Amino acid sequence: MSGFRILVGCKRVIDYAVKVRVKPDKTGVVTEGVKHSMNPFDEIAVEEAVRMKEKKLASEIIAVSCGPQQCQETLRTALAMGVDRAIHVITEPKEYESMQPIHVSKILSKIATEEKADLVIVGKQAIDDDCNQTGQMTASLLDWPQATFASKIEKSNGDLSVMREIDGGLETIKVKVPAVLTSDLRLNEPRYATLPNIMKAKKKPLVTKKPSDYGVDITPRQEIVSVEDPPVRQAGQKVESVEELVTKLKEAGLV
Amino acid sequence: PDVKRGNYGSVRDSDLATFERLLPGRVLTDSLDGYNTDWLKTCRGASQVVLRPKSTEEVSAILKYCNEKKLAVVPQGGNTGLVGGSVSVFDEIVISTQLMNSIISLDEISGTLVCQAGCVLASLEDYLSNHKLTIPVDLGAKGSCHIGGNVATNAGGVRLLRYGSLHGNVLGLEAVLANGEVVDCLSTLRKDNTGYDLKQLFIGSEGTLGIITAVSLNCPQKPEAVSVAFLGCESFQSVLDIFKESRQKLGEVLSAFEFMDSQTMTVAKENLKLRSPIEDYPFYVLIETSGSNGSHDEEKLSQFLEHVMGTGIVQDGTVATEPTKIQNIWSMRERIAEGLMHDGYCYKYDVSLPLQSFYGLVEAMRERMGTMVTRVIGYGHVGDGNLHLNLTSPEYSTEVMDKIEPFLYDWVANHKGSISAEHGLGFKKKNFIYHSKSKSAVRLMKDIKHTFDPNMILNPYKVLPDF
Numbered sequence: 001m002s003g004f005r006i007l008v009g010c011k012r013v014i015d016y017a018v019k020v021r022v023k024p025d026k027t028g029v030v031t032e033g034v035k036h037s038m039n040p041f042d043e044i045a046v047e048e049a050v051r052m053k054e055k056k057l058a059s060e061i062i063a064v065s066c067g068p069q070q071c072q073e074t075l076r077t078a079l080a081m082g083v084d085r086a087i088h089v090i091t092e093p094k095e096y097e098s099m100q101p102i103h104v105s106k107i108l109s110k111i112a113t114e115e116k117a118d119l120v121i122v123g124k125q126a127i128d129d130d131c132n133q134t135g136q137m138t139a140s141l142l143d144w145p146q147a148t149f150a151s152k153i154e155k156s157n158g159d160l161s162v163m164r165e166i167d168g169g170l171e172t173i174k175v176k177v178p179a180v181l182t183s184d185l186r187l188n189e190p191r192y193a194t195l196p197n198i199m200k201a202k203k204k205p206l207v208t209k210k211p212s213d214y215g216v217d218i219t220p221r222q223e224i225v226s227v228e229d230p231p232v233r234q235a236g237q238k239v240e241s242v243e244e245l246v247t248k249l250k251e252a253g254l255v
Numbered sequence: 256p257d258v259k260r261g262n263y264g265s266v267r268d269s270d271l272a273t274f275e276r277l278l279p280g281r282v283l284t285d286s287l288d289g290y291n292t293d294w295l296k297t298c299r300g301a302s303q304v305v306l307r308p309k310s311t312e313e314v315s316a317i318l319k320y321c322n323e324k325k326l327a328v329v330p331q332g333g334n335t336g337l338v339g340g341s342v343s344v345f346d347e348i349v350i351s352t353q354l355m356n357s358i359i360s361l362d363e364i365s366g367t368l369v370c371q372a373g374c375v376l377a378s379l380e381d382y383l384s385n386h387k388l389t390i391p392v393d394l395g396a397k398g399s400c401h402i403g404g405n406v407a408t409n410a411g412g413v414r415l416l417r418y419g420s421l422h423g424n425v426l427g428l429e430a431v432l433a434n435g436e437v438v439d440c441l442s443t444l445r446k447d448n449t450g451y452d453l454k455q456l457f458i459g460s461e462g463t464l465g466i467i468t469a470v471s472l473n474c475p476q477k478p479e480a481v482s483v484a485f486l487g488c489e490s491f492q493s494v495l496d497i498f499k500e501s502r503q504k505l506g507e508v509l510s511a512f513e514f515m516d517s518q519t520m521t522v523a524k525e526n527l528k529l530r531s532p533i534e535d536y537p538f539y540v541l542i543e544t545s546g547s548n549g550s551h552d553e554e555k556l557s558q559f560l561e562h563v564m565g566t567g568i569v570q571d572g573t574v575a576t577e578p579t580k581i582q583n584i585w586s587m588r589e590r591i592a593e594g595l596m597h598d599g600y601c602y603k604y605d606v607s608l609p610l611q612s613f614y615g616l617v618e619a620m621r622e623r624m625g626t627m628v629t630r631v632i633g634y635g636h637v638g639d640g641n642l643h644l645n646l647t648s649p650e651y652s653t654e655v656m657d658k659i660e661p662f663l664y665d666w667v668a669n670h671k672g673s674i675s676a677e678h679g680l681g682f683k684k685k686n687f688i689y690h691s692k693s694k695s696a697v698r699l700m701k702d703i704k705h706t707f708d709p710n711m712i713l714n715p716y717k718v719l720p721d722f
Contacts, residue, residue, distance in 0.1 A: 037577035
């Protein structure tokens with residue numbers, strides 16, 4: 001049996017190391033001129049797909065990203081990590097601001113059907129909105145089983161055995177393929193793209209499509225009312241020095 | 256070993272009372288371990304008093320008093336120095352700049368920052384980045400070191416290649432002399448050729464000519480686009496070839512060029528549990544580019560990388576533009592000093608050598624020391640001709656030390672290098688000054704010291720050989 005065809009979702013988000021600032025008009029955060037990168041959990045998803053291909057469990061990997069023109073950089077990174085081809089579903093920057101997991105999952109499920117994918121792997125959540133919905137919604141739209149918060153994925157007689165991170169600890173389930181998986185932190189440590197692969201990636205196919213090509217309407221269904229900074233931490237006393245802190249802690253009987 | 260305490264006064268209760276009057280609540284006499292031990296944990300002083308002034312006036316009052324009573328002092332910033340220059344040798348009074356951490360002014364147009372000497376470097380960087388500026392000096396200790404200390408030691412760092420040394424970037428400073436006199440050279444002018452440029456004497460004087468209390472710095476624009484490439488290659492000659500190519504092809508956007516040998520990478524992997532982005536190679540090069548236009552720089556870097564991969568001088572590598580990845584790659588280089596501490600005792604050397612003989616010193620030491628040491632590693636600012644050579648052993652051993660010194664310094668002197676490229680002389684290296692400076696030069700230095708500090712109370716036993 002030839003390997004799985006895997007569809008991987010790669011979201012372009014503000015880089016983890018950047019200090020996020022709220023826009024003065026409170027409609028969102030500043031993204032203009034701010035460094036972006038691939039959502040770390042999506043990187044883990046890409047890495048897992050590439051490893052499955054190296055183990056000959058998968059035969060083709062397709063990366064998908066929805067958003068403005070710059071998403072192509074994110075896709076090139078995925079290609080440099082070992083993905084075979086990429087699909088960029090382009091949207092206007094303004095439209096992207098109001099794009100929600102429901103829209104993305106509709107697009108992903110359409111692509112999965114069109115491309116005859118066996119597995120859809122996405123990060124468990126994006127570090128900008130922390131929604132943790134896209135994987136689950138995609139599974140529902142496709143009527144496929146889902147294995148979320150995966151920390152280990154193994155083949156098990158044509159099915160998959162997935163270890164999940166749950167509140168109580170670890171849970172191992174068996175899922176039939178085709179399925180949707182979402183990656184958790186401990187699934188793997190993504191590789192750095194090395195130069196020869198970065199150069200090869202430039203020649204790999206990257207097609208641009210529109211949401212309408214998949215019959216998906218991305219009219220916003222939610223309205224962002226306001227975005228604010230978390231409240232400044234109140235209370236607490238300011239002390240002049242470490243010595244004073246120690247004194248105060250001793251006085252309060254805490255040390 | 257053979258250092259004798261100088262003919263200084265000892266701190267008495269009456270002195271403590273005076274200090275308390277001058278700096279209420281900021282005289283420490285308890286729990287002074289942190290102030291008495293250097294960062295490398297190789298030098299321990301016996302200071303009984305730590306003074307924490309908040310202003311130049313207070314520093315002036317303290318020094319005036321100490322000068323009268325002939326009490327020796329050791330100025331201390333972040334205490335991150337690597338040559339034992341920031342801790343006392345006997346019972347010198349520690350004068351700490353910890354509380355002198357105000358930013359005085361910033362001229363956004365000219366990029367001139369004026370601040371007190373106790374500002375932590377990383378805090379200054381944070382402040383400046385809000386104004387799209389950056390400090391011209393950058394080193395691994397940035398989370399703890401004070402700008403005053405950086406100036407006093409003429410700190411180099413990873414961006415010297417691009418921005419030059421502090422001698423060029425310090426526009427002015429304010430310092431207090433041993434007798435309490437305040438020397439105000441705190442100019443903010445880019446050009447000022449009026450008389451002898453006194454500030455240059457203080458820069459790099461390691462606290463022996465005066466205590467720097469305020470600094471005026473010329474800050475460059477913060478680069479919009481930063482990229483980092485981490486490359487693996489076969490030999491040190493390849494490192495030099497890559498350097499030549501980067502100077503030519505990356506030119507004005509090159510902002511850092513560092514190298515590491517494979518033994519250094521082992522420290523990162525074993526001691527710090529960091530992951531290398533690429534496979535194992537004998538040598539690694541870290542190249543950083545910074546510029547005002549991302550696509551321009553990435554294009555240049557991309558072409559450069561294709562070229563060096565194509566000609567085979569680079570075997571493999573990775574490149575990053577995302578802040579998280581850039582930080583990860585830099586930490587492999589910046590945390591090495593920390594990683595070495597895990598081995599036990601670190602014999603740390605920082606030398607300047609002509610590039611032809613550069614790595615030869617590492618090989619010579621490796622051969623000479625054999626199994627007497629845990630490891631011998633070489634890394635550093637190869638772009639500036641500055642090698643950081645480190646040897647480690649589980650504990651300090653006089654036998655090991657005697658085998659290293661003076662052999663290492665002699666080797667450097669024979670190859671016309673400097674025995675201390677950027678770390679300074681401090682306490683550990685002062686007796687080797689003649690390896691890199693002539694007798695007449697040192698004699699002049701002693702004359703200058705005598706003029707600035709006749710009672711020799713400022714950071715004694717450091718920098719210059721005893722006289």
